[in-house]
Amino acid sequence: MNEKKSVQNSGPDNMYRLIFTLVMIGIISGFVLSFVFQWTAPHIEQHRLAAQREAVFSVLPGTVEYEEEIGERVVFFRGFDEHDNQTGVAVLISGSGFQGDIEIMVGTDPLAEKIRGIKILDHTETPGLGARITEQQFLNHFEDMPFGTYQLVQQDPGEMEVEGISGATISARNVVQIVERAVGKIQDYTGGGR
Amino acid sequence: MELSQILLILGSTVLVNNFVLMQFLGICPFLGVSRQVETSFSMGLATTFVMTMTSAATWLINTFILEAFNLPFLRYVAFIIVIASLVQFVEMFIKNMSPVLYKTLGIFLPLITTNCAILGMALQIPMNEFNFIESLIFGFGAGVGFTLAIVLIGGLREQLRFSDVPESLQGAPITLILAGIMAMAFMGFSGLIAM
Amino acid sequence: MYQLIKDFKQGLWEEHPLFVMILGMCPTLAVTNTAINGLAMGLATSFVLISSEIVISLVKKLIPNDVRIPSFILIIATFVTFTDYFLKAFLPDIAASLSLFVPLIVVNCLILGRQESFASQNPVHRSIADALGMGIGFTWGLVVLSIIRELLGMGSIFGAEILGTGYRQMIFMILPGGAFITLGILVGIINLINLKRSGN
Numbered sequence: 001m002n003e004k005k006s007v008q009n010s011g012p013d014n015m016y017r018l019i020f021t022l023v024m025i026g027i028i029s030g031f032v033l034s035f036v037f038q039w040t041a042p043h044i045e046q047h048r049l050a051a052q053r054e055a056v057f058s059v060l061p062g063t064v065e066y067e068e069e070i071g072e073r074v075v076f077f078r079g080f081d082e083h084d085n086q087t088g089v090a091v092l093i094s095g096s097g098f099q100g101d102i103e104i105m106v107g108t109d110p111l112a113e114k115i116r117g118i119k120i121l122d123h124t125e126t127p128g129l130g131a132r133i134t135e136q137q138f139l140n141h142f143e144d145m146p147f148g149t150y151q152l153v154q155q156d157p158g159e160m161e162v163e164g165i166s167g168a169t170i171s172a173r174n175v176v177q178i179v180e181r182a183v184g185k186i187q188d189y190t191g192g193g194r
Numbered sequence: 195m196e197l198s199q200i201l202l203i204l205g206s207t208v209l210v211n212n213f214v215l216m217q218f219l220g221i222c223p224f225l226g227v228s229r230q231v232e233t234s235f236s237m238g239l240a241t242t243f244v245m246t247m248t249s250a251a252t253w254l255i256n257t258f259i260l261e262a263f264n265l266p267f268l269r270y271v272a273f274i275i276v277i278a279s280l281v282q283f284v285e286m287f288i289k290n291m292s293p294v295l296y297k298t299l300g301i302f303l304p305l306i307t308t309n310c311a312i313l314g315m316a317l318q319i320p321m322n323e324f325n326f327i328e329s330l331i332f333g334f335g336a337g338v339g340f341t342l343a344i345v346l347i348g349g350l351r352e353q354l355r356f357s358d359v360p361e362s363l364q365g366a367p368i369t370l371i372l373a374g375i376m377a378m379a380f381m382g383f384s385g386l387i388a389m
Numbered sequence: 390m391y392q393l394i395k396d397f398k399q400g401l402w403e404e405h406p407l408f409v410m411i412l413g414m415c416p417t418l419a420v421t422n423t424a425i426n427g428l429a430m431g432l433a434t435s436f437v438l439i440s441s442e443i444v445i446s447l448v449k450k451l452i453p454n455d456v457r458i459p460s461f462i463l464i465i466a467t468f469v470t471f472t473d474y475f476l477k478a479f480l481p482d483i484a485a486s487l488s489l490f491v492p493l494i495v496v497n498c499l500i501l502g503r504q505e506s507f508a509s510q511n512p513v514h515r516s517i518a519d520a521l522g523m524g525i526g527f528t529w530g531l532v533v534l535s536i537i538r539e540l541l542g543m544g545s546i547f548g549a550e551i552l553g554t555g556y557r558q559m560i561f562m563i564l565p566g567g568a569f570i571t572l573g574i575l576v577g578i579i580n581l582i583n584l585k586r587s588g589n
Contacts, residue, residue, distance in 0.1 A: 021456055021460060022460060022463070025463045033271070033470050033471070036470070036471050043477075100488075124488060126422075129564075167560060170384065218418040220415070221418060222412075267470055270492050270495055274466050307458070308501055310493045313496050314489060314493055361580075362584055363573075366576055367580065368573065370576065371573035371574070374567070374568070378566035381565075
């Protein structure tokens with residue numbers, strides 16, 4: 001109560017003091033945080049790169065080296081094995097899931113027009129349900145899948161079909177859609193056969 | 195900007211990803227000021243108003259200051275200042291313009307600064323890479339979703355007065371259990387819209 | 390010394406931030422789906438609580454009364470940003486699973502509430518005792534809640550299988566509904582214990 005009263009009674013002098021205090025705190029805080037940022041940024045970048053590297057190696061088996069090229073809202077990776085032969089092209093792509101964005105690395109063999117493997121890099125799906133999209137059992141369905149559009153089925157997946165996850169139909173469907181989009185991006189990028 | 199896009203963002207923030215029941219944001223006012231439908235509605239209204247203004251202000255600050263000058267580490271500090279000063283501004287504005295409205299909303303306004311739904315909403319704008327219009331709709335939808343949840347629980351709690359709740363469950367515990375049942379019902383909306 | 394112990398013990402049970410004062414509900418409900426998340430959130434919040442109580446009880450005389458709340462929030466936001474970057478840099482897995490809820494420590498009513506009702510009125514040593522007690526109280530509350538949810542929802546505790554592979558997981562427990570109901574029942578039980586105690 002007395003706090004309200006003092007606001008009304010405060011003259012310009014008091015007003016300046018209030019603004020001065022807040023500005024001072026703001027400056028000190030900005031100063032401290034810029035140090036924190038400089039200190040932690042390289043570590044954060046390093047984790048991101050390590051995760052990316054690991055994902056490229058896992059979706060393009062046999063890769064020992066890769067080249068990175070930034071596309072429109074996606075990043076392409078050309079993988080090479082130890083004899084400098086191309087192992088495939090991977091794309092890092094993100095799309096919306098059930099709760100937030102899902103970030104996926106999709107590895108393909110553009111010559112054979114097949115998916116080689118996929119890996120979920122980041123997601124915010126419900127643990128125990130949607131989060132099961134990261135399980136290898138689900139991801140394995142995409143291995144050696146020809147380019148095209150895919151159907152989500154409950155069991156016994158045939159050609160161009162992916163077995164869904166019970167309780168996580170939406171997350172699984174979102175992954176399928178993102179992978180389809182990734183395939184499209186790769187086809188555009190490689191110009192259909194390079 | 196298509197109409198379907200607008201409806202999509204609205205539907206997903208109001209129902210599918212309801213801030214209170216699905217994302218646990220804004221629980222404090224949800225438990226604290228939901229004893230009656232009328233006060234719940236006023237609180238919802240004030241929050242929706244501040245949320246819509248905040249979404250616009252944070253989008254501008256994020257795009258033209260934080261991202262333009264590469265200052266991501268100041269995001270939390272900047273956003274919370276924006277929210278605190280907006281609430282102060284709205285309070286002064288309403289006080290001068292409409293004393294009647296001030297009487298209804300006034301006591302809730304200071305509480306809004308610490309409503310985590312607002313900061314949560316502001317932080318999700320850069321995460322979703324919304325444009326200005328989308329941000330506005332997102333903020334408005336989040337407020338409507340909050341209002342829906344708090345009015346519904348207010349109605350349920352009004353009915354509770356006639357029931358025999360065990361002493362140890364009175365107040366917060368029974369409200370939480372009710373909210374749990376409502377959250378289950380809201381699960382039914384999931385999958386309605388895939389953003 | 391006696392006073393310090395009293396300040397410290399307050400947060401552990403009598404004025405338990407979660408079960409008695411019902412503060413800081415958002416992170417409590419959102420991140421307690423696994424025990425490791427609950428523990429991490431508890432520790433992160435405790436860190437912010439302790440550091441901001443120390444700073445605020447030190448500088449309280451320099452801050453004019455009228456801008457008290459905005460100043461407190463600014464100081465808290467600074468520590469929260471620090472915590473967020475620290476977790477992202479050194480504990481990336483935990484940072485990823487807590488995601489949005491680390492920045493929301495800023496508006497955790499528990500933290501602002503303790504600054505307002507304790508740190509801004511008491512000397513540093515008492516504020517530290519208070520922050521430690523409240524922090525530990527908040528953390529044990531989160532851990533208990535998350536152990537119950539993880540055990541029933543996934544059959545494990547801290548990621549280690551407990552109930553075996555034959556256990557039918559109660560997925561409901563790790564969903565939002567389960568969070569609300571578990572917390573409601575826990576608060577009810579604590580109320581019951583306190584009622585019984587004061588009745589005798």
